[in-house]
Amino acid sequence: MEALVIALTIFILAIFVGFEVITKVPPLLHTPLMSGANAISGITLVGAIVAAGAEESTLTTILGFIAVFMASVNVVGGFLVTHRMLGMFRKRE
């Protein structure tokens, strides 16, 4: 129960931090914001790695492997495409 309360506290506080930080992003950068945030949501990769490596049963290992694959596509693709887009925003004199 104590662990749950701590987890909930972190969850709620992080949402507030998210609101504060993200309301400052201008519409100009909304597409990179979306793809960049999207890449961060691939953090679930961390859970996938443990599931794939713990080798509890064939089923959990297969589930973990698929999850690692999907989350890796999300993470690597997300950060790279954001990088590619942001490199294009230039100011000319």
Next chain:
Amino acid sequence: MIENLVDLAYLFSAILFILGLRGLSHPRTALRGNLMGAFGMFLAVVVTLLDQSIVGFYLIIAGLVSGGLVGTLLALRVNLTAMPELVAVFNGFGGGASALIAGAAIEGILLSGTQPDIQITTASTVSMLIGSVTLFGSLVAFGKLRGIVTERPLLIPLRHVVNVILALICLGLVGWLVIDPTAIVALWALGAVAAILGILLVVPIGGADMPVVISLLNSYSGLAAAATGFVLGNNMLIIAGSLVGAAGFILTSLMSRAMNRSLANVLFGGVGAAIASVSESDMVYEGKVKSASVGEVAVLAEDARRVVIVPGYGMAVAQAQYAVRDLTNLLESKGVEVEFAIHPVAGRMPGHMNVLLAEVDISYDKLKEMDEINPSFIQTDLVLVIGANDVVNPMARESDSSIPIAGMPILDVDMARAVVVIKRSLSPGFAGIPNPLFAADNVLMLFGDAKKVAMDLANEIGR
């Protein structure tokens, strides 16, 4: 000891994610911000590999390498006009991964001979539900954006009833697993029902409402990750997931507001299913529409002191952005001031037009938000509307609720001295209603393909 170090490293990753997102508040710092986020992720992955419960590394490496390769190929090769589809797929994959991990976690706990407690079962049902809805909803959104599934809303009879029944079944399955933590079949059944729900929720939403849907799915993918954090007792997952959940939620509400519609109306209203009849359009247009030639518009543009270009999804479809860039450079070399007016929901995702114009090397300080540029239309000599329709439709100013775009904030292009609308025909935009702007006194229609017309205009002016 090592566990504490791992947790500290996770904390550092979470800080990097927050600082990275903060970097996105300005184009100058954005690139660095994204790199910080990527480094935070790299760190988190490396540290996780030290976890003592990991005994086999081959499959992990195989998954990381193959997934990383596919992600790299997609990120580097996809055309920027297809960015909405790509983000939809990435979103879906993140959500799908969260759902699978929730399943694997419960499976693993049961195999170890213990029973998962109520926090873990509840969190895993949330992760499975949201993750599965995200994956399958995103796949439908992808299909719609690619044109595999029709962009028009598909209205299934009794769809609200079906959705409510499916949602109730989901609730029942959640209850089953919470009461009987060994009933893993309930968790997998939940994933399957949520998949159907995800498909049915997105199928009735029209293409022009995609900016809202993609933002919402983005939010879901974050919440699914946060729920997975509750399952695994991993604080960093909770933090990162809720940051993304907040980001998606903010974008969702910004997009809904930019259309003056509630989220519920976007999700369930089926807007865009009806198209104006020919007679309705005739009444608006008859005898009042003036069409111009490329030569006439070229003269107007050259004589203007200030030109504002309004890009819409049509510009992306016609791949006209390069031609528009050439036209812009040419006009500027003749001393004409050129700016771009970007409506928040122009295109198929938030900020879509900005990315396309940045790609063709248009300076970002020329890309103006709606609120910033609207007061300046009155001092604008010429507006070129390229592939946009509903976002410049003055009918939005009326309060008649039978008009699907009533109350939507629009770009006030009709205030300008002259407006030229580049469009293939007088066909209605996504809202399915005629546009009185086309029949206004100061408006000329220049019929044709956006790319070809922009090229012809540039040739004519360059002569």
